[in-house]
Amino acid sequence: MAAKRALTPKEANLFKDLLTLYETRQLKKGLKTADQILKKFPEHGETLCMKGLILTHMGQRDEGIDLVKKGMRLDLTSHIVWHVFGLIQKGEKNYEEALKSYTQALRFDKDNINILRDAAQLQTQLRLYDSLVETRYTLLKLRPTLRQHWVALAVAYYLNGNLDQAKNVMEKYESILKNIPDYDVEHSETLLFHVRVLEALEEHSQALSLLDTNAKERAIVDKTAIMEYRARLLSASSSTTGEAQEGEGEASAAWHTLIDHNSENIDYYYGYLASLGLHPTLSPSYDSTKALETLQTLSTALPRASFPRRLALTLAPSPSSEDTNGTFHTLAKPYILTALQKGIPSLFVDLKSLYTDQGKMEAIQGIVEDVLRSFDSEDTSNAEIDRDPSMYIWTLYFLAQHYSYLASHPTLPQPSSPPYIPSSSSSSTPPNPSPYPTQSHSLHLISLAISHTPTLPDLHLLQSKILKRAGDPYGAATAVNRARELDGQDRFLNGKTGNALMRAGLVKEASGAPGEVGSGSGGGGGQQGKGGVLGVFTKKDAASPASDLEDMQSLSYLLEEADAQRRTAPSNLGLALKRYLAVQKIFTEIQDDQYDFHGYCLRKFTINVYLNLLTWEDSLLLHPAYLKSAISASQIFVYLHDGTLFPSFGILGGAGKDRGGSGSKGGKGGKGGKGGAGEMTDAEKKAKKKAKKAAAAQKEKAKEREKEEGKKAPQAANEDKGLEPPAPKDDDPDGTKLLVCEDPLERAAKLLAPVVKLLLSKKDKTSKGKNASQKRMKGYGEIEFWVTVYDVAVRRKKFLQAIQALTQAHTLDPEHPEVHLRLIHASKTVSSFSSSSPPSETITSTFSSQLSNLLPSTISPETHNSQYLQKHSKNARAILASAKALEMLGSSTKEEVETVVFGMLGSGAGAEGVHVDVETALEGLGYLYSLASDEKAEEFRVKCDERFVSSTVFKSEQEQGKLRDAVREEVTRLPGEEKEKGDGEVSG
Amino acid sequence: MTSSKANNSRVSFASLTLNNLGTVRKLNSVLFPIKYTEKFYEGILSPDVENFCKLVYYNDIPVGTICCRFENKDEQVHLYLMTMGVLAPYRSRGLGSQTLQLILDAAISHEKPSINKIYLHVQTSNVEAKQFYEKHGFKQVGLHENYYKKIVPHDAWILEKTIEH
The missing domain is CATH 1.25.40.10 (Tetratricopeptide repeat domain)
Known part of the structure; x- marks a missing residue:
């Protein structure tokens, strides 16, 4: 060789x-x-x-x-x-x-330095910290004169958790350094890293003296970092030694300096309070009166800072009802009145986190309702409130948000007094009085505001949001479009309009290419020939707004369109999958993007932000958008595997109808494994065949294209195209191939696996880590995630994984409807072990024994299900889950299942006061369609339509079609082109 | 958006652009019983009249509008005040006076061409509006019969004010 x-x-x-x-x-x-x-x-x-x-x-x-x-x-x-x-x-x-x-x-x-360096970067990217330490060590041995190699080794030790070694390396490194220029940023960064290592080792006094010495010598130049480290270290050392007022005093002073420096940083205030022993959760001798006094002193000293005032509202004790002179009331009233007077649109968003406390929520409601009353009463004696017209609309705006929020969050404490309905001379008819807040109340208030001041976009935007919550996607789209027309340069309003259009089933009008839009209005150019509404702010030379938004990594757009495609028709599921997978791709790109930093940051000594970046990347996949896309795509893959109908989840309830007609007894994968194909209806088989054919045809085309391009491959320019392969041709633009893929479950498992790993490793770590992960997951349900993992695993016959996932979901909420449904499914799976060929003795026994921890095996699943239904007879979602479970168990007639579903609307005996929202009712309707109970479904639909007065999603398909056409016309017409044609030119 | 602060810190003005034209349309549809043509909206966007066509903001909310155009008559340049209005709840707060003053000031300092007078029509039912303009130095100089074709009363007063340079 x-x-x-x-x-x-x-x-x-x-x-x-x-x-x-x-x-x-x-x-x-x-x-x-x-x-x-x-x-x-x-x-x-x-x-x-x-x-x-x-x-x-x-x-x-x-x-x-x-x-x-x-x-x-x-x-x-x-x-x-x-x-x-x-x-x-x-x-x-x-x-x-x-x-x-x-x-x-x-x-x-x-000993090849180049190869070693590249290897170190790969090891960091792959988080192989053991071997990273080795590589860095070799590099240092080979070139000990390079500063970078010392720091890189210390960083590797730090990442690998060898804090002592990291400290040793840094000490050695600092001892041999010579001739450091003044104000050297690189040196400052390495010293801060040294402090960071000591802080992680909890050697607070050492860290502090290192920090102070180097701060004095001007070796550390980042002043904010010095102050923050000082405050943290002083607090930590005084709390660990438990010693002395003096230490506490110093820590408080350090935090106070930070607050003076930046008075809107939450951490500084909490740090300050903690240093005084006044942290609401961390301090054992917490005294709210003292804490509030402290904040009062701070607000006096910093009159422009809003945060101490806001924090006081959080820390004030919960007021008892009717107590209008209590601490909270005294603090909240000026806070709210000032904001309403100034016209601060975000006031409600700012305050809504207080709504978990009923007393505070009612106090806030009382204060704002009083303001509104004073406007209504024509009584000018109330000198406290200037009768300013802009304050009046901001008050209405706040209350409309308040009622709508409460009405759509039934699990929050609700006010005990009925909502105040202002008398009105306007055309909007007040809603029927009701003891609790409803969307109709909010709609009334917001329409009062709009007829008062029709030119404020925020009001139309809120109207759109309330209509959406009330189940009227068409009205919501029209309302937000009115806001958009008021201000053509507002990207936010434009984006919101796009989203609302997609929710109304008008995807092309939102993001379509120029040629695809405006079919309803008979030409007329639509959006000035720009394609969908979103095209106003996308690149003009992009193929369509959609493709530009994907290039720009717009997660919200991709998710919104995916959901829209999923709702419209079964044939669009492929497109939905494609969009969900595009979200996944973006996250992979973000992960890949960190690669270059492994080399760059160490070379430039920007170590501290780099370490923060690595931590952030490590839990990147817990981002709500990643979770949502992984869960939704997996659900579609599961349905593809089962070959059953995809239930209509969405807002376009009427569309559920063309999915009817299947006797899908298999239901939620009741049969676990294969055999799905046998359950498809003829229509679906046809659709599937068609999809296959289309996919094949596209493949042909793609091949031809490739051939052609191969011919005219450009000859050797000296241009460097890099080593990254060019983006592959999209040979499946509509996702039809995805729909007929051979391995849907494997694909789903691949999407879920990294998150499973991440969540389990977080749980293994300290309880602190667990809290962090839950906080992160809050936006999108961790329960939903584990349930989906279960659905995929059990079909792949990965029973241990399945039971593990189910256990995780159960720990989070044992009574959750989706968890209940899986428990029943799991117990059914156990009973099928004996009859079908069992996976293996140990696996089946582990599965059953772990299941018996969650669901006592002494009770039959049938009994358990009926007990569950009784226990949650007021919860519509639980009722629906128990109906599905009943069907899955297979021992009830269709009529019995249907009766349970109708219980959601409170028609069953004694089921008064069932709380059901539009979304859950729609799911119920979709489920009835999937049972092929067309007549019953129709009855259910009509009942819902009556019940949800402001909704349109329960209208018949035909009626919804008309509404959709009206929205289309509204957004595609040119400005000034209105229904009634104006008369000639007149002025004055 | 180019907005200039007026004396009263709660009131400000903005020039018209293609982007905020939707707000002008909305205000016109609420304020006036007349639907204006596309020609009207093209005209008010012209750079010549930028100082004479404004949106009026109260606390950052658009609540009023004023729109004028130039007319040449007998070698004189007139500023014709086509529309002026403030949403009902925001009246009696000096917004109208401030707005009109802004336009009058702009007219006084306008050169090439210099403006000789400013005039407008007021429907004969709108006594309040007439008084408002008279307060600001306008004089009734005539009656235009059947000025309005589709709204009653059909007649309009003509008011005008000479611009003193």
């Missing part, structure tokens, strides 16, 4: 040149040089690899990679060929494999 590698001196020199040419990216020259060598030594593996690498850079990827592979085969013991191969794999973002190649390369040249 080695003989083959030998070159004559001339060629050996040429090879050296070749390497330099590549390093400096002189690709064309490099290629020539490689060819020169190959003329004499056509079998020279290293040269072949280099040529392949250069070709890849020049965009001739396939040819290049072939050459690399050929070169490798010729010289398997060369570090160069492995390095080249590693580079190619790294370019493909295949980090695991690339690291393997680098490891191979190092076997043949263990």
